[in-house]
Amino acid sequence: MQATQVRPAPTAVHFPALDMLRSERNLVGVHIASALIALTVGIFMGPFQAFHRAPAFVNTFLGQIPVFSYYYQAVTVHGVMLALFFTTLFIVGFSYFVTQRSLQRQIKGIQFAWLGYALMVIGLSLMVFTLANDVQRSAVLYTFYPPMIAPAIFYIGLVLLVVGSWIAAFLVFWTYNAWRKEHPGERAPLAVFAIIVNYLMWFISSLAVAIEVLFMLLPASLGWIQTTDPQLARVLFWFFGHPLVYFWLIPAYVSWYTMLPKQAGGRLFSDPLARVAFIMLLLFSIPVGVHHLYADPGVSQVAKFVHAFLTFIVAVPSFMTAFNIGASLEIASRNNGGRGFQGFIFRQRWGDPVVAAQLVGMLLFLAGGITGLMNASAQINITLHNTSWVVGHFHTTLAGGVTMTFFGILYWLLPLLRGRALFSRKVALGQAFTWLVGMVIFGFSMGEAGLNGAPRRADLANSPYMTPEAALWLNGAAIGGMILFVSVALLFVNLIGTLFFSARPVEGDAPIQTKVDIALPAILERWRVWIAIVVVLCAIAWGPVIAEALDFTNGFNAIPYTPSGAPLR
Amino acid sequence: MHIDRYERYWLIAVAATLGAFFAALVATLVVFGVSLPSPAGRVDPQNLEASEFAEPNVRNIGGNRYEAHIVARMWQFDAGPEAGSPPKIRLPAGSEITFYLTSRDILHGFQIQYHTINMEVIPGQVSRATVKFDRPGVYQIVCNHYCGAGHAVMYGEVIVE
Numbered sequence: 207m208q209a210t211q212v213r214p215a216p217t218a219v220h221f222p223a224l225d226m227l228r229s230e231r232n233l234v235g236v237h238i239a240s241a242l243i244a245l246t247v248g249i250f251m252g253p254f255q256a257f258h259r260a261p262a263f264v265n266t267f268l269g270q271i272p273v274f275s276y277y278y279q280a281v282t283v284h285g286v287m288l289a290l291f292f293t294t295l296f297i298v299g300f301s302y303f304v305t306q307r308s309l310q311r312q313i314k315g316i317q318f319a320w321l322g323y324a325l326m327v328i329g330l331s332l333m334v335f336t337l338a339n340d341v342q343r344s345a346v347l348y349t350f351y352p353p354m355i356a357p358a359i360f361y362i363g364l365v366l367l368v369v370g371s372w373i374a375a376f377l378v379f380w381t382y383n384a385w386r387k388e389h390p391g392e393r394a395p396l397a398v399f400a401i402i403v404n405y406l407m408w409f410i411s412s413l414a415v416a417i418e419v420l421f422m423l424l425p426a427s428l429g430w431i432q433t434t435d436p437q438l439a440r441v442l443f444w445f446f447g448h449p450l451v452y453f454w455l456i457p458a459y460v461s462w463y464t465m466l467p468k469q470a471g472g473r474l475f476s477d478p479l480a481r482v483a484f485i486m487l488l489l490f491s492i493p494v495g496v497h498h499l500y501a502d503p504g505v506s507q508v509a510k511f512v513h514a515f516l517t518f519i520v521a522v523p524s525f526m527t528a529f530n531i532g533a534s535l536e537i538a539s540r541n542n543g544g545r546g547f548q549g550f551i552f553r554q555r556w557g558d559p560v561v562a563a564q565l566v567g568m569l570l571f572l573a574g575g576i577t578g579l580m581n582a583s584a585q586i587n588i589t590l591h592n593t594s595w596v597v598g599h600f601h602t603t604l605a606g607g608v609t610m611t612f613f614g615i616l617y618w619l620l621p622l623l624r625g626r627a628l629f630s631r632k633v634a635l636g637q638a639f640t641w642l643v644g645m646v647i648f649g650f651s652m653g654e655a656g657l658n659g660a661p662r663r664a665d666l667a668n669s670p671y672m673t674p675e676a677a678l679w680l681n682g683a684a685i686g687g688m689i690l691f692v693s694v695a696l697l698f699v700n701l702i703g704t705l706f707f708s709a710r711p712v713e714g715d716a717p718i719q720t721k722v723d724i725a726l727p728a729i730l731e732r733w734r735v736w737i738a739i740v741v742v743l744c745a746i747a748w749g750p751v752i753a754e755a756l757d758f759t760n761g762f763n764a765i766p767y768t769p770s771g772a773p774l775r
Numbered sequence: 776m777h778i779d780r781y782e783r784y785w786l787i788a789v790a791a792t793l794g795a796f797f798a799a800l801v802a803t804l805v806v807f808g809v810s811l812p813s814p815a816g817r818v819d820p821q822n823l824e825a826s827e828f829a830e831p832n833v834r835n836i837g838g839n840r841y842e843a844h845i846v847a848r849m850w851q852f853d854a855g856p857e858a859g860s861p862p863k864i865r866l867p868a869g870s871e872i873t874f875y876l877t878s879r880d881i882l883h884g885f886q887i888q889y890h891t892i893n894m895e896v897i898p899g900q901v902s903r904a905t906v907k908f909d910r911p912g913v914y915q916i917v918c919n920h921y922c923g924a925g926h927a928v929m930y931g932e933v934i935v936e
Contacts, residue, residue, distance in 0.1 A: 436882060436898055436899065475779070501884075501894050502812065503897060504814055505813075507810060510813075514800060515797055518793040522786075533781075579796065592895075592920055664927045668927075669927045669928060673888065763821050763898075771925070
């Protein structure tokens with residue numbers, strides 16, 4: 207090799223259609239693999255919680271498996287592993303893949319991506335360690351509200367996860383900037399546009415929870431401070447908590463908007479309106495969090511109604527998505543030979559697990575979205591708040607729409623990563639449809655149980671306040687949980703089968719769009735403008751709430767406690 | 776930017792629907808007076824003896840109107856010696872009662888089954904809500920916010936006679 211040879215620019219990297227670059231396979235692969243580990247740990251806690259809450263099951267074998275008698279510990283593991291670690295690791299890996307494939311360009315500073323991964327995996331390890339090692343004190347659930355305080359390792363694990371995701375966010379911003387300099391005047395592909403939106407929203411909102419953890423919870427758990435302000439902590443948490451659910455949802459939307467139309471046999475109906483929807487999510491996902499605090503005593507009624515109003519606005523981009531994806535699916539069905547008025551519903555590729563999983567996700571998300579609007583309706587919320595209704599809603603969104611879409615992504619991404627075809631399409635289809643049935647039964651039952659007075663997050667099978675109606679529906683939820691457990695088993699057949707036993711070569715390309723061939727207004731990618739609007743909206747919507755919650759005279763007098771009931775030493 | 780005709784109709788329908796929903800919330804608040812919990816004062820959780828919660832109780836404040844001061848702690852509601860533990864609050868049908876709650880230790884919840892009263896109970900804050908009991912019966916008070924090991928047995932009863 208001659209010394210004068212010019213190194214090829216990183217943009218010259220060719221991304222093979224059916225194979226992966228080694229760097230790509232390693233980086234994306236480890237994120238997905240770690241996400242699946244978190245999924246495995248978390249998902250096993252699910253059905254046993256359902257059994258433990260169901261009066262008909264709690265005193266049988268299923269409710270009495272000793273390790274699952276730690277009900278609140280199981281809830282904590284379930285939430286932390288699935289809602290925090292599985293989602294974040296999967297989203298970071300998927301976002302790297304989509305960014306570099308769409309931009310046809312390697313991630314800038316890929317060595318830092320490994321640093322970010324290392325932080326997240328150390329965070330995961332510390333979290334698993336403390337959940338297993340300190341089961342009593344770490345049972346603070348994944349919302350970790352003070353004055354209940356967990357061991358310091360719990361918070362350190364969370365901090366490492368979030369810092370790792372920040373590194374990933376900044377690497378994507380950096381890559382996108384470099385791409386823009388290399389492609390003046392071009393518009394970013396929709397998938398990258400959405401990922402930028404997602405990471406911007408994630409970074410801004412997670413600053414609040416970082417403040418909560420670093421200045422309130424971690425010092426309290428280390429014994430550096432003796433008091434805390436629970437109302438302020440709840441305000442800071444929910445500044446972050448609602449954008450968090452959009453952080454999970456937007457990658458699923460990326461798949462629905464930019465991948466599913468092609469996979470279903472059509473094309474996206476409207477790219478510009480998809481971008482408008484994403485910008486609306488960026489602007490309105492943060493100034494709505496008080497709808498989680500409707501029942502809180504320390505937040506004024508004015509703020510509650512302002513956030514209720516803004517919550518109805520943030521529903522608009524999801525309605526836009528429903529139309530846009532619906533129209534795209536109609537195009538696909540007409541291409542597939544669908545005729546007539548209802549043809550577009552049935553003439554889908556239900557036999558393709560990648561498509562079917564996402565359609566199942568959408569059906570569940572429909573229920574999640576509608577129940578979400580009910581929750582947002584301030585006074586109705588008073589009958590639903592902290593009941594198992596909320597758990598039903600939450601599962602149809604996160605464990606329905608988002609997770610089934612992630613499984614749909616896994617059904618093409620895992621074969622690409624492994625270089626072998628999916629182990630069994632039939633098992634994958636079985637997984638998708640059992641998940642649909644199980645989650646419908648589970649979600650509906652939890653909703654009904656909640657309306658009949660069953661609180662969420664309570665080990666209540668033998669509780670004195672159990673009503674006969676709630677008992678009936680909690681038993682229904684356990685049956686839903688059982689079906690979901692079968693579905694999980696089918697998922698693992700394909701995960702293990704594809705990794706170790708699949709013999710056929712991979713077929714089908716990564717469904718990635720690399721070029722934008724329509725004219726788009728430049729304002730859509732003027733990020734400084736959007737960030738400025740986000741800051742202003744947050745200041746208006748959250749400034750008064752935070753100011754009201756700050757209470758130096760009394761609020762800071764609450765003493766940190768542990769879940770076992772003892773004041774923290 | 777091109778917007779399809781049907782998509783425009785859809786957006787108008789969505790805006791109208793959501794607008795109607797929000798108008799219903801405001802109407803419920805303004806016309807029917809169904810409000811959410813809002814700030815009702817603060818107390819020092821370590822010095823409740825010097826506050827309105829020094830002696831938790833349920834009392835009649837004239838006619839069919841009642842007032843209850845209840846302190847939540849791990850893992851019971853203290854509504855005074857008369858109500859007992861777990862508290863049993865006896866009210867004649869048709870009573871309207873305003874609950875004032877605070878917490879001595881960590882977060883708790885306060886919900887009465889089949890009635891529209893549901894509050895977070897937070898140390899340092901006073902939670903307040905009013906509810907009317909029309910039909911006789913026994914209604915369970917549920918702590919609906921996770922408060923540690925004994926959470927599921929933290930309850931009370933309202934007995935409407």
